[in-house]
Amino acid sequence: TIALASSVLMLSSLLAACGDDEQAAATTEDGKPVITWWGWAPQPEVGEEMAKAFNESQDDYVVKFKRLEDYEQQLQVAMLGGDGPDVIGLKEPMIPQYKDRLVPAKDYMDKAAGEGWKDKLIELGVEQTTVDGEQYAVPVGFTGQAYLMYNKTLLDKYGVTPPKTYDETVAAIDKINASGDKVIPMQLGAKDAWVGV
Template identity: 30%
Template sequence: MKKIYTIGLSMAVAASVLAGCGAQKDDQGSAAAGGSKDKVKLSVWHNWTGQDAKAIAMRKILDDFQTQHPEVQLEVEGLPTDGLKTRLRTVAAADEMPDLFVMWPDAMTKEFVSGGLLQPVDEFLNSKPEWKNNFIPNALDGFTVDGKTYTVPMNLAPTSFIYYNRAIFDQYGVKVPKTWDDLKSAIDTFNKNNIIPVALGNKANWVAQSTIFSTIADRVTGTDWFLKAASQNGAKFTDPEFVKSLTVMQDLGKSKAFQDGFNSIDENQMMQLYFQGKAAMFIGGGWTVANLVNNAPKEVLDKTHISILPAVDGGKGNAQTTSGVVGTGMGVSKKVTGARKDAAMQLLYALSGPEGQKATLESSTLVSYKIDLDKSKAHPLFVELNELMKNTKISPVYDSKLTSAAVEVVNNGLQELLMGGNPEAIAKKIQDAQAGALGK
């Protein structure tokens, strides 16, 4: 999906000369001398391609920005999440980054900074302290490298919740799982009644890793162990606790928690199984509420509620957690300078400043920003999610902490694991990939 905003041809040379002579700019990028405006072009890549409330809200911000800034030509391209991540890493290798792009905190940010591809936003951020100081504690950490901040989160992205249809649970006398045995019992009951226990669409192989395995693994190993293994300092992915987490994940597959062919359908097809009442549950991130609110049939939406994966017996992790990150942010290419940089910072502010955060919250999407939810206007399911998060901590999602090489091995390894692969062999592949990428 590609959308290019165009402007009429004009003589931009004079404006460029003014800029070169040091004309002062206001917040809109206007030159102080005579109020003329530079004509600039910016390429923008995002993953707001769906018809969920969040995607629609963010595309509207882009449209509104273009209307309010006719001096800027936005060339906007939308890609699905997995496609965007792949393409960003491809163009990063060739040093051909777009001007602004949705990026992920921690591992991706560090890799792009290491490659000299990003520019920090501290100067602009510090010029708006009322904005900078209103993020939740530690919200900027994942985008901060060596004391420099490279963007801010546009949302809050817990990645693992059980979404369940209360009517189906009640029909078969199943209780919401509070223990791992409860979950196994629910899976068994639904299978006996020809109901898919947990719909899964893992064609884009990050889904199982991000929405299910990252939380299961944390339940088993605990967060401290994972951070040591990720840094290859005091733990390895061949350790018994990690192999156990792979075994727990594999056991879900063996118990037929997921429908046949889950590696060959995508998230949209997964959601359709749930929308059609063929599945009692699916596991997805906080972003899923925006999809449910916009697209689920009313009879399904009204019966949908949210829980988290239960504790794993003998596990070392905190059971009141969900894997996740503080959210995605808009990276700014290091090559963007002058009037183009001014315009880029204004677009960054439109998307992730107070109004952007408000629009995101109102699209049934969590934010990493201190802003109150108007419960009288919010959908009840989003209110439920918002209340759940007040007592739920975020543990690291695997693809935010591991190197890109190891993430690919994890994602492919989980597909293999759920088709009967050997946990020890898969663990060794992950260990080798992470150690190799870090040179350890």
């Protein structure tokens, strides 16, 4: 939700502080520090809405959101050049890559959200943002596979009804595997790591 994301943005101003001195010192005309936030998600209008909600919720900082299509490449170049943003969006596989440039989340989250904040997050999100026992990021959203496509001819051959639940999907896979045929019952195009995250 926007409320959660807004509080996370507030906390995250130091989670990925890695810009150069000039960028870190950027301020608005009325002297408020500017927090730059880069990501590949969410969609531009959603990111801007989240930044706006945060900016309206407090008077100390101004967040500016920038969405990049070739995000990982531009982020890597900016970080290596010392021109990275203050807040970065991360996919799970990216956290180990940047963890030496991140500030652990706990102290800032405890201060802003109070103890017990982890209990308000999805457990998997906490696990995926934790490296070597230290949580380096705060999950603000998840995506999931919204649908499955199936081969009706193949399912008919094995007497399988198109599954509608997880348990039915597992049962269908087991039934096809039990045939002994060399058939791959289910596959996910996850050659690129981000698909399987």
